[in-house]
Amino acid sequence: MAVNNPFARKRRHLGEHAAEWTIRIVASFSILVIFLIFIFVFREASSLLTSKSEPAEQPTTNVVATTDDRPEIYNPDSGPEPGSVTTTTTVVKDSDKPEVYNPDVTMVGMDEPVVTTTSIVTLDDRPEVYNPDSGPEPGSVIAAAAAPYEAHEQPTLWDNITSNVWQPVGENPKFGVWPLLIGTLKTTLIAILIGAPLGILAALYSAFFAPRKLREVLKPAIELLAGFPSVVIGFFCLTTVASLLQDITGSQFRLNALIGGIGLSLAVIPIVFTIAEDALSAVPKTLREASLALGSTEWQTAYRVMLPAAAPGVFAAVLLGVGRAFGETMIAIMATGNAPLSSWSPATPARTLAATIGSEMGEVVWGSEHYGVLFLLGIFLFVVSFGLNALTELYVKQRLIKKFQGA
Amino acid sequence: MAKELPVKIHTRDFSFFYSEKQALHGIGIDIYENRVTAFIGPSGCGKSTFLRSINRMNDLIDGTRVTGDMIVDGVNVYDKDVDVVTLRTRIGMVFQKSIPFPKSIYENITYGLTLNERPSKADLDNIVEGCLRRAALWDEVKDRLHHSAVGLSGGQQQRLCIARAVAVNPEILLMDEPCSALDPISTGKIEELITELKDQYTIVLVTHNMQQAARVSDYTGFFLMGRLIEFDRTRTIFTSPSIKETEDYITGRFG
Numbered sequence: 001m002a003v004n005n006p007f008a009r010k011r012r013h014l015g016e017h018a019a020e021w022t023i024r025i026v027a028s029f030s031i032l033v034i035f036l037i038f039i040f041v042f043r044e045a046s047s048l049l050t051s052k053s054e055p056a057e058q059p060t061t062n063v064v065a066t067t068d069d070r071p072e073i074y075n076p077d078s079g080p081e082p083g084s085v086t087t088t089t090t091v092v093k094d095s096d097k098p099e100v101y102n103p104d105v106t107m108v109g110m111d112e113p114v115v116t117t118t119s120i121v122t123l124d125d126r127p128e129v130y131n132p133d134s135g136p137e138p139g140s141v142i143a144a145a146a147a148p149y150e151a152h153e154q155p156t157l158w159d160n161i162t163s164n165v166w167q168p169v170g171e172n173p174k175f176g177v178w179p180l181l182i183g184t185l186k187t188t189l190i191a192i193l194i195g196a197p198l199g200i201l202a203a204l205y206s207a208f209f210a211p212r213k214l215r216e217v218l219k220p221a222i223e224l225l226a227g228f229p230s231v232v233i234g235f236f237c238l239t240t241v242a243s244l245l246q247d248i249t250g251s252q253f254r255l256n257a258l259i260g261g262i263g264l265s266l267a268v269i270p271i272v273f274t275i276a277e278d279a280l281s282a283v284p285k286t287l288r289e290a291s292l293a294l295g296s297t298e299w300q301t302a303y304r305v306m307l308p309a310a311a312p313g314v315f316a317a318v319l320l321g322v323g324r325a326f327g328e329t330m331i332a333i334m335a336t337g338n339a340p341l342s343s344w345s346p347a348t349p350a351r352t353l354a355a356t357i358g359s360e361m362g363e364v365v366w367g368s369e370h371y372g373v374l375f376l377l378g379i380f381l382f383v384v385s386f387g388l389n390a391l392t393e394l395y396v397k398q399r400l401i402k403k404f405q406g407a
Numbered sequence: 408m409a410k411e412l413p414v415k416i417h418t419r420d421f422s423f424f425y426s427e428k429q430a431l432h433g434i435g436i437d438i439y440e441n442r443v444t445a446f447i448g449p450s451g452c453g454k455s456t457f458l459r460s461i462n463r464m465n466d467l468i469d470g471t472r473v474t475g476d477m478i479v480d481g482v483n484v485y486d487k488d489v490d491v492v493t494l495r496t497r498i499g500m501v502f503q504k505s506i507p508f509p510k511s512i513y514e515n516i517t518y519g520l521t522l523n524e525r526p527s528k529a530d531l532d533n534i535v536e537g538c539l540r541r542a543a544l545w546d547e548v549k550d551r552l553h554h555s556a557v558g559l560s561g562g563q564q565q566r567l568c569i570a571r572a573v574a575v576n577p578e579i580l581l582m583d584e585p586c587s588a589l590d591p592i593s594t595g596k597i598e599e600l601i602t603e604l605k606d607q608y609t610i611v612l613v614t615h616n617m618q619q620a621a622r623v624s625d626y627t628g629f630f631l632m633g634r635l636i637e638f639d640r641t642r643t644i645f646t647s648p649s650i651k652e653t654e655d656y657i658t659g660r661f662g
Binding site: 212284286287288289290291292293294295296297300304305308309 | 462464467469492493494495496497499500502504506508509510518519522568571572575
């Protein structure tokens, strides 16, 4: 061994080796765990495809799911049917002593497609049990509504999932994901429309306009908001913001997608702010001087030079904000009204994918079709988050950087 | 000293402070219109600070203050009623590092023009071509006007910055070591450009390169320790300086 070589690798201590290996093992373990979670989630959802599930019965139009908030049990006629999936849930129902909730109102708009603005949601946010008629009534509307499906051939699981009603518990569980998708998109969109401009403007202010002392306070303060427990934000929206907004707008629903969007934007703003602020601060100060020397004002400089120069970072900030709003669970459960309506109006309640998993996973029958569908939703959430991150990575790095930072 | 020339910038007992530290001590100078004035001196002598106080770029630094007068066209630029934005449109600046905006070449030139008004597309096209021709850059970039300016070479970028500064039609051009990061060929092009521009603009040039000052400037000021030691015609400064420090610096005895 030539010892003279000044660049020769020095013999290392045992401790360095140990540290290196520890890091390697921990890193591969954590990567493995990520993959294991992924595999587990897929395995749980795969039971949907592999096992022969109970025939999913589904009337084509049913409004019940749209009118209540958290259907623990939906049981149109309380007499249990032999061989039905709901035998388990019926037991739960009996032990729960369901209160009868306003049986008459549901009859209104029974035949209308999804969104009927009956007063149910406004009266009660979280009915524990929704049970339109506790005793079987001959010739009731439910029976009439249920009649058509018997003429149909049994709908497949796919038809069920792509249907328009999410009402997973009951005799005829309906796993229509459209209301959830619409609710998710609706609230995410509102959250981003509120959160992204505010976050970016705050970042611009903090990066270029705020006096240094203010900036030193402002940045940690907003970052602190990012660490705010989302349940607290949710509770704040549920109590304060919802009442305030209802006083102002006189909206029919106290909790609606707008409140949820505002709540989510409170979670999104700090993320957008922090990342956008870092991106803006990273733009060379010389660029600002060059622009100012041409006789532009501070705002012109900020908008026309600094913001485009930081565009990749700002874009990434917004995408990460979208990811947060998309996956946020607690705020969505508490502030949106949590009713799976397929309506695009921001004034109606909404339920997001994450909120559905959050509120139903605790009560789902293990291994049931419902359980599988919830995991399917989880996979969908994952795929979208993954897609957003991939988009950030690929689009931002490939396109924007090329465009703004040299060919 | 050719007193018959019109004076563009006139300072009287001008001092500059970075919070506690005094960077300029009582500078008094007359900068003549349509002439190239070069400032030389060792690093940290205050020549860049002086240049940047002409268009008040030093305002961007916290805790600076000035005393004395900095008079441009008969107006003290540090007066309360002077609008610094208007001031800077009349006094263009080229920096040591070429800093094209992360936009296309075309947008780099039009940026200053479109800040407050909306000229027609045809006008803009004309101005862009005119400015790029003035900066001796047109032939090199005319086929890729809408490509990113960041892709240009260092020398091209610096000429683009000059074209950009010229586009807003200033009366004075301040150049803060415009060639210090360039190779000799690019430097030569820029020096040629400076000579061509001086019939239209008053040019103030800060440089570390004494040969450059000797080549392009009509007047030269020598700064040392925040003081203007000597200011005269370039030929006089380089051939028969009247003060010993100037001679020592020029002959390379220190600095």
